[in-house]
Amino acid sequence: MARNFVSGSSQYLGNTTTPITAYPVTMACWVRPETGSDMTVMSINDSGGNNDFWSLRISGVPETLEFRSTQGGTAVVTDSGTVTDVTWNHVAAVGTSATSRTSYRDGANASTNTTSNTPTGLDRLGIGARNSQTVAEYCTARIAEAAIWNVALAAGEIAILADGYSPLFVRPGSLVAYWPIIGRLSPEIDVVGAYDMTVTGATQVAHTRIIYPAPLSYIPFAAAA
Numbered sequence: 001m002a003r004n005f006v007s008g009s010s011q012y013l014g015n016t017t018t019p020i021t022a023y024p025v026t027m028a029c030w031v032r033p034e035t036g037s038d039m040t041v042m043s044i045n046d047s048g049g050n051n052d053f054w055s056l057r058i059s060g061v062p063e064t065l066e067f068r069s070t071q072g073g074t075a076v077v078t079d080s081g082t083v084t085d086v087t088w089n090h091v092a093a094v095g096t097s098a099t100s101r102t103s104y105r106d107g108a109n110a111s112t113n114t115t116s117n118t119p120t121g122l123d124r125l126g127i128g129a130r131n132s133q134t135v136a137e138y139c140t141a142r143i144a145e146a147a148i149w150n151v152a153l154a155a156g157e158i159a160i161l162a163d164g165y166s167p168l169f170v171r172p173g174s175l176v177a178y179w180p181i182i183g184r185l186s187p188e189i190d191v192v193g194a195y196d197m198t199v200t201g202a203t204q205v206a207h208t209r210i211i212y213p214a215p216l217s218y219i220p221f222a223a224a225a
Contacts, residue, residue: 001182001183001184001204001205001206001207002030002142002143002144002181002182002183002204002205002206002207002208003127003128003142003143003144003181003183003188003199003202003203003204003205004034004141004142004202004203004204004205005128005129005138005139005140005141005142005143005201005202006138006140006201007037007039007138007139007140008138008140009201010129010135010138010200010201011128011129011138011139011200011201011202011203012126012127012128012129012131012135012138012139012200012201012202013126013127013128013179013181013188013197013198013199013200013202014124014125014126014127014129014131014135014197014198014200015124015125015195015196015197015198016047016123016124017123017124017125017195018044018045018122018123018124018125018195019148019150019176019177019193019195020044020122020148020150020176021044021122021123022118023095023096023097023098023118023152024094024095024096024097024150024151024152025044025054025093025094025095025148025149025150025152026092026093026094026095026148026149026151026152026153027042027044027054027056027092027093027146027147027148028056028090028091028092028093028145028146028147028153028158028161028167029041029042029056029090029091029092029127029143029144029145029146029147030088030089030090030091030143030144030145030208031058031083031088031089031091031139031141031142031143032086032087032088032089032141032142032143032208033058033063033083033084033085033086033089033139033140033141034085034086034140034141034142035085035140036060036061036062036063036085037058037061037140038057038058038059038060038137039057039058039129039137039138039139039140039141040055040056040057040126040128040129040130040136040137040138040139041055041056041057041058041091041127041128041139041141041143042055042056042093042126042127042146043055043056043125043126043127043129043130043131043132044119044122044124044125044126044148045122045123045124045125045126045130045131045132046119046120046121046122046123046124046132046133047121047123047124047131047132047133048121048123048133049133050071050120050121051070051132051133052070052071052119052120052121052122053068053069053070053119053122053130053132054067054068054069054070054093054095054119054122055067055068055070055130055137056091056092056093056103057130057137058083058091058139058141059078062082062083063082063083063085064078064079064081064082064083065078065079065081065083065091065103065105065111066078066079066103067093067094067095067101067102067103067113069095069101069117069118069119070117070119071117071118071119071120072117073115073117074117075101075113075115075116075117076113077093077101077102077103077111077112077113078103078111078113079103079105079109079111080109080111081105081109083105088142088144088208089105089106090104090105090106090107090161090162091103091104091105092104092153092158092161092162094152094153094158095152096152098116098117098118099114099115099116100112100114100152101113101114104155104158104162106162107158107159107160107161107162107163108155108159108162110155125177125195125197127143127146127179127181127188127197128141128143128202142205143181144180144181144207144208144210145166145167145179145180145181145208145210146178146179146181147167147175147177147178147179147192148175148176148177148178149167149170149171149174149175149176150174150176151171151174153170153171157170157171164208164209164210164211165210165211166180166210166211166212166213168192168212168213169211169213175192176192176193177190177192177193177195178190178191178192178193179191179197180210181207182204182207183202183203183204183205183207184204186198186199187199
């Protein structure tokens, strides 16, 4: 199972710490938007007044995938295509350095940005919203299989994730946080880094199909959406 988030009910998952505060970074997850609007799918944030963050975001109608890096100004990677409503989409953000960031939609459709931008003071996590000093940009969407790496994953590795393989298959030594988001436990468990997420209102729904390593294959994590 996964989690369903409703923007109007201010639902999200959050943690007041983070495993990563500097480049390189990769964020990835599966998202099924239920309606078009501005929404933050995953975020690593500053809880102070500077409001710095990295965010994997869906913008506008029709929905466009964005990877935002904000410190003073904002450096934005904007996908040339669109995210599909009521369908599971794989989305990923790769920050190689302050001047190299890439977004991926469904394992391909790479878009890049080279504007210099380095968020500071990063100290909390959000799934389903931007969890900054004030929580904002809540999702109306289903989200599953969220993960963070402390390296810049290559295009081929992002494609493996988009083919439906668990993050546990992709550079596990650099995987610093991984939330399958099964929706059965509160807090939502991080099976790698113990950055368990406090659940605010999000409810359990059907998961996207995922291939897990053999020791986990007997667990009924993934049911068809």
